[in-house]
Each structure stands twice: as C-alpha cells, then as structure tokens.
Amino acid sequence: MAKYLLLKHYRGAPAAVNDVPMDKWTPEEISAHVQYMNDFAARLEETGEFVDSQALAPGGTFVRYDGEGRPPVTDGPFAETKDLIAGWMVIDVDSHERALELAGELSAAPGAGGKPIHEWLELRPFLTEPPTITE
Amino acid sequence: MNEALLRSLTPSVLGILVRRGADFAAAEDAVQDALVNAVRVWPADPPRDPKGWLVTVAWHRFLDATRADAARRRREDLVDEEPAPEPAPGVDDTLRLYFLCAHPSLTPSSAVALTLRAVGGLTTRQIAQAYLVPEATMAQRISRAKRTVSGVRFDQPGDVATVLRVLYLVFNEGYSGDVDLAAEAIRLTRQLASAIDHPEVAGLLALMLLHHARRATRTAPDGGLVPLAEQDRARWDTESIAEGVEILQAALARDRLGEFQAQAAIAALHADAPTAEETDWVQIVEWYDELARLTDSPVVRLNRAVAVGEADGPRAGLAALAALDDSLPRHTAVAAYLHERDGDLAAAARLYAEAARKAPNLAERDHLTRQAARLNTRRCR
Numbered sequence: 381m382a383k384y385l386l387l388k389h390y391r392g393a394p395a396a397v398n399d400v401p402m403d404k405w406t407p408e409e410i411s412a413h414v415q416y417m418n419d420f421a422a423r424l425e426e427t428g429e430f431v432d433s434q435a436l437a438p439g440g441t442f443v444r445y446d447g448e449g450r451p452p453v454t455d456g457p458f459a460e461t462k463d464l465i466a467g468w469m470v471i472d473v474d475s476h477e478r479a480l481e482l483a484g485e486l487s488a489a490p491g492a493g494g495k496p497i498h499e500w501l502e503l504r505p506f507l508t509e510p511p512t513i514t515e
Numbered sequence: 516m517n518e519a520l521l522r523s524l525t526p527s528v529l530g531i532l533v534r535r536g537a538d539f540a541a542a543e544d545a546v547q548d549a550l551v552n553a554v555r556v557w558p559a560d561p562p563r564d565p566k567g568w569l570v571t572v573a574w575h576r577f578l579d580a581t582r583a584d585a586a587r588r589r590r591e592d593l594v595d596e597e598p599a600p601e602p603a604p605g606v607d608d609t610l611r612l613y614f615l616c617a618h619p620s621l622t623p624s625s626a627v628a629l630t631l632r633a634v635g636g637l638t639t640r641q642i643a644q645a646y647l648v649p650e651a652t653m654a655q656r657i658s659r660a661k662r663t664v665s666g667v668r669f670d671q672p673g674d675v676a677t678v679l680r681v682l683y684l685v686f687n688e689g690y691s692g693d694v695d696l697a698a699e700a701i702r703l704t705r706q707l708a709s710a711i712d713h714p715e716v717a718g719l720l721a722l723m724l725l726h727h728a729r730r731a732t733r734t735a736p737d738g739g740l741v742p743l744a745e746q747d748r749a750r751w752d753t754e755s756i757a758e759g760v761e762i763l764q765a766a767l768a769r770d771r772l773g774e775f776q777a778q779a780a781i782a783a784l785h786a787d788a789p790t791a792e793e794t795d796w797v798q799i800v801e802w803y804d805e806l807a808r809l810t811d812s813p814v815v816r817l818n819r820a821v822a823v824g825e826a827d828g829p830r831a832g833l834a835a836l837a838a839l840d841d842s843l844p845r846h847t848a849v850a851a852y853l854h855e856r857d858g859d860l861a862a863a864a865r866l867y868a869e870a871a872r873k874a875p876n877l878a879e880r881d882h883l884t885r886q887a888a889r890l891n892t893r894r895c896r
Contacts, residue, residue: 381624381646381684428625428656431648472648474622509689510740510878512697513726 383431383472384479386486387502390438392463397498398491405492413497416489424471424482435467470506479503520565521550523706525636528569530608537577539615540661543633545580549573550636609634610710617681618664619674625660626681631696632657635703641694678707679719679775686723689876697727708762717766718776724759725782728752740882744791756786777806796826817843821852829856847873848883855890864890 402410424430446453469486473479483503491497525546532542549572553565562568616630631637631645643653686700704720732746763779781802788794803819806812816839824832832853839846851866867887874880 381627381688383647425651426655426659428628428652428654428659430652472624472646472652474624505875507874507880508876510876511687511689512730513687 381472381474382476382479382508383470383506384483385502385504385506386469386471386483387504388466388468388499389502390464390466393500393502396491396500398493398495399497400492402491409490409492409494412490412494417486420486420489421469424469429471429473429478429482431470431472433467433469436465438464438466440464476505479505521553522636524566524569525550526609526612526634526706528566528573529633530610530612531570532573532577533615534608534611535574539665539667540658541577541580542573543661545573545577548576609706613678613707613710614674615664615667617674617678618667619677620663620667621660623681623684625656625663626677627684628653628656629660629664630681630703631685631699634706635699637694637699645688645694645696675711675713675715679715682707683719683775686726697723697730701727714766714769714771715773715775717762718773718779721759721763721766722775722779722782724755724762725779725786728755728759728786734878738878739885740878742882743785748789751786756783759783760786772805772809774806774809777802777809781806794825796822800826813839813843817846817849821849824853824856829853833857844873844875845870848879851883851886860890860893 402413405413421430421433442455444453444455471479471482473482480503483501487499487501488496489499491499528549529542529546532545533539537545546569549569552572553569557565612634613630616633617626621629628642628646631642632639639654639657640650642657643650646653682700682704685703686697688696701720701723704716704723708716708720728751729743729746731752732748732750733741735741759779760783763776763783766776767780781799784795784799784802800819800822803815803822806815807819817836820832820835820839823835833850836846836850836853841847841850847866848870851863851870854860854866855863864887867883867890871880871883871887874883
C-alpha cells in the first residue's frame with residue numbers, strides 16, 4: 381500500500397521514442413490517445429488503485445519573495461529549457477513493481493501512426509507517515 | 516446509540532448469515548442495512564437482545580434482496596431449502612470471518628480493507644480517510660475483495676499466520692484520522708485472542724500493547740521523531756505494559772515460540788528498563804538471534820546489529836552490519852549511528868545526510884537531517 385506520483389512532462393523529460401508533436405497527428409490518432417488515457421484511469425478506478433489525476437496548463441511562472449512591502453518577483457513564462465509538468469496521476473498500489481508496470485502501460489499510449497509513443501514518465505514515491513513501530 | 520457495541524456485534528452477525536448460506540457480499544450488504552436500521556430504531560426502542568435483533572433484521576434484508584433479484588431465483592430456492600439454522604457459538608463465526616477476510620487470494624491492501632469493514636465494522640468512508648484515498652477507491656477495493664472471496668468455502672480452516680499479518684499491517688499504519696488504526700488493530704486482535712487459543716495471537720497482542728504504551732512519547736509536539744533512548748519513560752503507559760508483559764509470559768510458558776512472541780520479548784525488555792542505560796542489551800541480542808532463526812529476515816539482522824552495537828560496542832555492531840546488504844532500508848542510518856558512537860563524526864555526518872535522502876517518510880528524513888546538521892555544525896565550530 382504505497383502511493384506513487386506519475387508525472388507527465390511537456391518539456392524536461394528525455395524525448396519519446398515515437399516523438400511526433402501532437403499537432404502532427406491525425407484527429408483519429410488524438411482521439412485514440414485520449415481514449416487510451418481515459419480507459420487507463422477507468423481501469424485503475426475499477427481496481428481500487430486510483431487516487432487522483434489532473435492536467436496542468438503549459439504556462440507557468442516562477443515566483444519569489446522580494447522583501448518587505450514589495451510585490452513578489454516573477455521571471456515571466458517558462459523559457460524553453462525549463463522542466464515543465466503537463467499533469468499527474470496519483471496511484472495507490474501494493475508494490476513498487478506494480479507502480480512500474482502501470483507507468484509502463486501509461487507510457488504505451490498510442491501516438492502518431494497508432495504506435496505507442498514510448499513517452500518517458502517520472503515515477504515518484506510519496507513520503508509516508510512513519511509506521512507505528514520504528515524501533 | 517452505542518457505536519462500539521454495534522461494531523463489536525458486526526462480525527458475529529455477518530458470520531451467522533454467511534454460515535446460514537448467504538453469499539458474502541450479499542450478507543455484508545444486509546448487515547450494513549441492519550446496522551443503519553439499528554441506529555434509527557434503537558434509541559427509541561432498545562432491543563433486549565441486540566445481537567438477536569441484528570441477526571433477524573439482517574437475515575430478512577438478505578432474503579428480501581435475494582427474492583427481489585429475479586436473476587438470483589435459483590439461489591433463493593437454495594435459501595428456502597436450507598434447514599433452519601441451529602444456534603452456534605458466536606465466536607466460531609467471528610473467527611471464520613477473520614480467516615475469510617485474510618484469505619490468501621486477496622492482496623494485502625484488499626485483505627486489510629475487508630477486515631476493517633467486515634470484522635471491524637468501520638464504514639468505507641472511515642477506512643478511506645485512514646488510508647488517505649478517495650472513498651470511491653476504497654469502495655472499489657472492498658467490493659473487489661468481496662467478489663474475490665465470494666466463492667470461497669466458509670468452512671475451510673484458515674491460516675492463523677495470514678490473519679496475524681493482516682492485523683499487524685493495520686497496526687503498523689501510522690495514519691490516524693477519524694479512526695485510530697493502531698487502537699482498532701488492538702481491539703480486533705483482542706477479540707481474536709478471546710476466540711482462539713494460539714500463542715502467536717497472544718504474542719501479537721502483547722507486541723501491540725507494548726508498542727502502543729510508548730506511543731505518546733514517540734513524537735515531539737512539533738511532530739519530530741523522538742528516539743527510544745530519549746523518550747520520557749515516565750509517560751509510558753504502565754498499565755498497557757503490564758498487560759502486555761503478562762500476556763507474553765503466559766504465551767512463552769507454552770513453549771511454542773513464534774516471531775511475534777520474540778518481537779514482543781524484545782519490546783518488553785525495552786519497556787522494562789527504567790532508563791535507556793539500564794536496557795538489557797545482552798538479552799535483546801539473544802532474542803534477535805531467536806528471531807533471525809525464526810524469520811531469516813535481513814531487517815531482523817539489521818536490528819540485531821544495532822543491539823550488538825549496544826551490547827558489545829560500536830565496532831562489534833559495525834562488524835555485524837558489514838555482513839549485511841547495504842541496500843536494506845535504514846542500513847545507512849544504522850551505519851551513521853554506529854560510526855558516531857565509534858567517534859568517527861565526519862563519516863557519521865556524511866552517512867546521516869545520505870540516510871536522510873533515502874528516508875521513506877518526512878518525520879524520519881527531518882530527524883536524520885537534524886542528526887547530520889548537529890554533527891556538521893559541531894565539527895565546524
């Protein structure tokens with residue numbers, strides 16, 4: 381019983397194997413991709429492993445405290461080189477192996493030509509509460 | 516309305532329905548209906564025999580549901596042909612329910628969820644909150660678990676070890692929301708211990724009581740971890756310790772040692788020491804040797820290395836540690852501690868920082884980071 385975060389990146393992750401931008405796909409390929417993601421989430425709801433899933437807008441801003449009485453500093457929209465998170469899914473599974481299996485399955489979503497995109501996903505364990513027995 | 520009474524009656528009522536031939540999932544639904552009814556009706560009209568009341572109402576619910584479902588016509592016929600059930604001791608039914616909920620065909624998380632729901636009588640919402648998942652997720656997990664065991668014959672003898680593992684998992688969950696899972700695990704293990712005569716059930720109950728007795732002192736007001744040696748022993752729950760020790764001694768006297776009894780013995784030696792310095796580490800090492808023999812677990816050998824470090828000095832502890840795989844959880848933290856005791860503060864600080872990066876939870880990470888910072892700032896001054 382451990383929670384994991386599956387992170388999708390707009391930028392910052394290594395390139396996908398089937399690396400064709402989505403606007404070059406056919407509308408049918410996009411529909412198939414979206415359907416795959418929805419089916420994936422629905423299956424996890426069915427198995428009792430789904431916790432949460434959200435997509436994020438591409439625009440993001442870095443913000444920083446700039447001293448007493450001054451407005452926060454921002455550095456404007458992300459530059460191309462910055463890591464940018466596209467969305468996440470949180471799962472609650474019995475083992476790390478199961479988390480890897482699900483991440484692999486999500487990465488196999490179909491893209492251009494109906495072939496899996498082999499997209500890199502980031503898999504991060506949640507820090508848990510300490511167990512009752514520690515010593 | 517006595518919620519504790521309802522929860523304690525739930526498993527035996529459910530057990531009786533299933534023994535009478537009800538499918539597990541349908542029986543569980545019927546019992547939940549009866550409980551909702553009890554909450555509504557009892558305050559104005561308390562029954563003389565609460566359990567009998569629940570069995571009657573739940574059984575009628577089950578029959579109604581079965582009749583209403585045309586697709587289940589054949590099952591209805593089966594139910595009607597069932598001979599009138601004879602009264603049987605309630606403990607038997609509860610016991611069977613424990614075994615069913617911990618059935619080996621279930622994943623650990625499903626077994627835990629089903630046990631809390633069916634044996635513990637908790638609501639799906641309470642279990643979901645305790646495990647920090649959406650209620651819909653927990654509902655799915657429970658209904659899948661119910662489907663998985665619905666074909667299991669209810670009269671098969673269960674495996675005590677599996678039941679104990681599930682209860683131990685519940686106890687070891689650190690979360691505590693609306694429901695205190697550690698206290699719930701103790702309640703269920705107590706109930707199991709009164710239904711079954713088995714030294715390992717007693718061993719697990721003793722272990723839980725001994726650990727629970729120290730709970731209030733394990734975290735600082737800011738949520739930081741307080742190591743065993745620094746805990747305020749005056750605040751340990753002596754009543755709980757005395758009960759745990761008594762249960763453990765009775766179990767050990769039967770000479771059928773198991774891993775929970777051995778773990779409880781170690782916990783008892785810690786609980787017995789008036790100060791950390793007076794801990795009987797030599798005897799603790801002996802119990803770890805027993806435990807290693809029983810379980811062959813690398814985690815046990817890691818804990819043993821800590822005990823050896825206390826009994827025979829940090830060099831001996833490091834030698835015991837060197838024999839173990841350094842990818843074990845907390846291996847680095849133990850190495851850091853032993854190096855500090857040995858006077859090698861630079862190595863200790865580096866290892867504490869490394870252990871902090873590998874820590875599985877926030878409280879441990881903060882604790883280990885503080886240890887590294889303590890050594891680093893002291894060395895620099």
